[in-house]
Amino acid sequence: MSWLSNVRNKIASITKKETADNLWHKCKKCEAMVFLKEFEDNMHICPKCEHHGRIGPMLRFKQIMDENSWKLIPWAKVQEDPLKFKDQKKYADRLKAARTQTGEQDAFINVKGTIENIPCVVGVQDFAFMGGSMGLAVGEAFVAGAKRAIADQCPFICFTASGGARMQEGTLSLMQMPKTTVAISMMREAGIPYIVVLTDPTSGGVMAAYAMLGDIQIAEPDATLAFTGRRVIENTIREKLPDDFQTSEYYRDHGMLDMIVHRKELRAELARTMGYLMAWKDAA
Structure with missing residues (x-):
């Protein structure tokens, strides 16, 4: 040559x-x-x-929060790798790789700021961090966001994106389901609105816990929402499922969502919803 x-x-x-x-x-x-x-x-x-493509927490905050209004809520410390888990790789090495890839400490990030001048706490799950899996750190971050919302008397908005519980933490990851449910009960007792925005994909233990316990349930269009896989369900019930099964549209049509909102309209819709839900506090 x-x-x-x-x-x-x-x-x-x-x-x-x-x-x-x-x-x-x-x-x-x-x-x-x-x-x-x-x-x-x-x-x-x-x-x-x-x-709607998948986006990370920082881009999500920039899209919906008022410019220069939001600040990160500090991470709560939890025990890392409590089971000293190892499969093809050590869990500690997987955490290190995920942190290097995303620049984040774990898969759930909270900020306090405003949306159209309405104060709120917003938590976003990052699917890029080990599939947005729910472990000790995610559970603790969710609770921290809920507690901050209660302390500041403002709504808590949660964007979900997860493959489910983090297998490397075993039963401890499953215990985050009741833990986050208690935090939601605390918000309801305090009269704090809890708004969920389900994004693609939301599944597993997260879907069975805080993702479906909002006072208002919103989803982005055509998001995959599921507790378990389509094939597992079909093999169990011996029936063919509809083509749109486990999508935002299917959930809305069957009464499990309040609305589907296009990403370009989401900021305005969140502000409008918070205004309705917080009206009684303004009047009091």
Whole structure:
């Protein structure tokens, strides 16, 4: 191979890599190729089919909170790797890798700020952190968010995105279900609205716990919402399930959601909902 041919091949390889990785986004639903910048400018929504892409906590806060209004609520310390768990990798190594990848301590982050000048606490689950799995840290973060909302007498909004309980913490992860349920009961006793926004995907122990216990249940369009897998259910009941089973639309049509809200309308809807739910406090 000549020197010129070698240079041409390297240039073609670099160009192809930059184009594939940096310029285009492939929609997971319709598989359309969209300019990455167009996708990002459209709030990570496919302009072809309106599929809502998954987004992390920091981007979520920027989209719904008033600019420069929100501050992170400090992490609560919990025992890490309480079972000294190891499968193909040590659990401690998996945590380290997830923290390096996401820049976050764990899979649930709280902030205190305002949405259209209404004070609120917002907690967001990060699916990129070990599938948003619920362990000791997630349970403690949820409780911390609830307690802050009670202390500040403002609504608590929770964005869920999870594959379920964190298997590396065994029974301790399952105990976060009653723990977070008690925190929700505390909010109700204090008259604090608890609003849930279910995003793609929300499943497992999270779906069976705080994801379905909101005073108001909202979901993004076409999100996958499930306690267990479709195939497991079909094999158990020996029946074919509807095509839209375990989607936001199915849950709404069967009375398990209050509304489905497009991401571009979510900020305004949250503000309107909080205004309704907090009206009695303003009047008192």
